Amino acid sequence: NMQKGVKFRAYPNKEQQNLINQTLGCCRLIYNKGLAMRNDAYSNGEKIGYNQTSAMLTDLKKQADFTFLKNVDSIALQQSLRDLDRGFKNFFKKRARHPQFKNKHNNHQSYRTINQGDNIRIVGKYIKLPKLGHVKIKQSMEVGHINNVTVERTPTGKYFVVLNVDFEPELRPNAGGMVGIDVGIKEFYSDSNGNVINNPKYLEKSMRKLVREQRKLSRKQKGSNNRNKQRIKVAKVHEK
Template sequence: MEMYTLGYKFRLYPNRTQENLINRTLGCARFVFNHFLAVRRDEWKANHNSLTYVKTSKLLTDLKKREETAWLSEADSMALQESLRNLDRAFQNFFAKRARYPRFKSKHSHSQSYRTRNQTNGIRIIDKRIKLPKIGLVRIKQSRDFDGRILSATVSRTASGKYYVSLCVEAEKESLLRPNNGK
């Protein structure tokens, strides 16, 4: 049984509180990326020691327990972990000479996004709504149906203030083939 990974992008219509939660999660993911980019840079300058994803993940747990950064607990923890994975991947690409040195993310960027993994069916489509971790059921414009298991969701906000969700879906090859009865 061969599996394919497909992407589907749908428009989100969050209410005011969901919008605030999404924006807060975007900010938390950006903060985590920038904070640990600075930590990794400073650690290299001071000790010539490179931090890995596992070490930064442990430091993130400690960071969430601090009083001044306790607000990180309000965001989806998977989104923060994925932000660390993105940073680690950026460093791997830099050392493999596939990309430039990772740069700090700007609050004023024209488009912002965060990715979260689907654990224990936390992301699923119910009627005309999608359930997202820590945000709840958000109205969605589902332009097409799909079969398969949702692996992850990327929530993005454009410069014009529109919200989208991109789903990474794993589907069987047989479910994608349509018989044409020999025509």
């Protein structure tokens, strides 16, 4: 079996949105605590890994000040520590920079959870997720077995679920047919059958709009309501 990623728009209700936001905050907290723990260990000449940070999470849940950690998906918290561990492995192999602390103003907010014992599945127009229950989705294609799900919140306040699913690739015979494609600047491409596709230049149009909206943002007063509205406008252009 091969695996692929499939992304669907999600429409969580108010209660589910609050729980997603809480989960994002808890995952960020655990990631940062794990990072601080590993940084302290290295500065003392010790080397620790995922197991020690996982034990820290278990201890933290027992403390009165951190009982809120029990309200969110426990697998998501573990996965944030797995991400941290992968970040360190990539750093040691010189494939990435040293893991950085996360803050709530990061543009990309997401958490990942694993399908265990079929606790994640699509039911009608909903996806069943740990702690969240049935979340409404816009399913644009059929999917196979779900391995894991990443829940995303964009800077414009939209929610998405990214499913890692199993699939069988379909072979499509074309009876030996061939076509040559030439990508151009004026035209998007032309092919050997004489078809020409015009270049709509979406990116250039979007870039011009982004410059305009960012200029407007720079003129707004910091901390004002208008600045916040304009920040969302800029995020929408980025998203497009």
